[in-house]
Amino acid sequence: MAPWKVLPEHLDPQAGRLVDRLRRLKDATGLSFTALAARTSYSRSSWERYLNGRKLPPADAVTELAALAGADPDRMLALHALAAQTWPGPQPKDTAVPGTSGAAPEPEEPASEPAAPEAAAVAPTPAEPDTPASVPPVLVGEPADPAEPARARPARRTLLAAGGALVVVAAVLTVVLTLVLPGRGSAGAGEEEHRRVAAEEFAFKPDRTYDCDIHRFQGRLYAGHSDTEDALLQQISTTWDVVEAQCLLEHRGYRIGGIDGAYGAATERAVKRLQDKEGLVVDGIMGPHTWEALRR
Structure with missing residues (x-):
């Protein structure tokens, strides 16, 4: 593989570090400029400009090369953000090679159909022709089943009383655990408030900043x-x-x-x-x- 050209003298150390790291990633892939253009969204001439320090590569180009070389894209994007702060001259973005795949727009969800009125949903049920006339109609409010035997009522009252006692015991235990055990009660609430740290995995994104809860x-x-x-x-x-x-x-x-x-x-x-x-x-x-x- 041919040796790399000397970087321009006007590049800042941060910019030089980014280009040097990109060069090492390309060497690690073993790809030529032509093969690199075929595997990414950027042309051969664009990669030549990027890797010879003549133009700042877009963040997407850095991410694609890192993925090809199996490197950490977050670290490369961080280097890119630092280099962008000191890169000399304008920094226009190169257009990706036509024909590369992109995310297709998601189709809009169809509007939900209005629900049919309840009055129209239930059709009257016609009376069955073979129903004997001697069967008396069921009156509104009349119980369908026979009354519960009197001997079953005391057992139900006992079960309800036992359930209520269990609820009371559980409430008392909750209060005792809250007041007695260390780290609970007001101290536990304070720790829960303090533990509101970021749970998702960190992913560096250029130009993104964060608030501080001091x-x-x-x-x-x-x-x-x-x-x-x-x-x-x-x-x-x-x-x-x-x-x-x-x-x-x-x-x-x-x-x-x-x-x-x-x-x-x-x-x-x-x-x-x-x-x-x-x-x-x-x-x-x-x-x-x-x-x-x-x-x-």
Whole structure:
């Protein structure tokens, strides 16, 4: 495979890192530019521009190449978002190669038919011709079955009384468990409120930002996205833990620009300022000691 051309000198380090990573992904696939164009939505000339640093590739192109190489698309999209912030010149989007598949529009659901009036739904039932005239009609309010024997009534009253007693016992036990067991009652409600962290798997999306629910729980500071105390984060991590760290950094006055879940250069600089102020090792990596200082 021919050696790669030297990247343009005007590219920022973040942009150069993205292009270098894309080149390694292409090498890992073993595909030529022509084969790469056949397997993706972008032409051979577009890939040549992207991988020689002459044009910023669209996010979709980055995702498709990552999928072909078996790489993590979230990490590649995070690199792409950082490179887009410093990429020189305009960044027009290339048009995908015609003929590629796209999601077909979903058909509209037909409007539900109006329900027929109840009066029209039930037709009168004609009287059967062979019904004997001697059979007396059933009067409205007349019980269909014979009256329940008197001896069965005490048994039913006993069962109802026992059921009521069980309900009372269950209610008492609920109150006792709420007031006595640790972690229940008002404390349990507070913990449930605190545990409103993100349950879905994190997926980095360029230009998406998140809100922060800053609060204290048991003397520690949280932002509503992660309860971690020891997650190791560095460039370029993309997790809910990064969102949590970015929220707390912004809350403490260490500006990073946006809460996007990508551990970029701005987040690393903010972590270093925090570490320097707290007398920690200034390496820009989130670890147990840095989390401890951040959650105070």
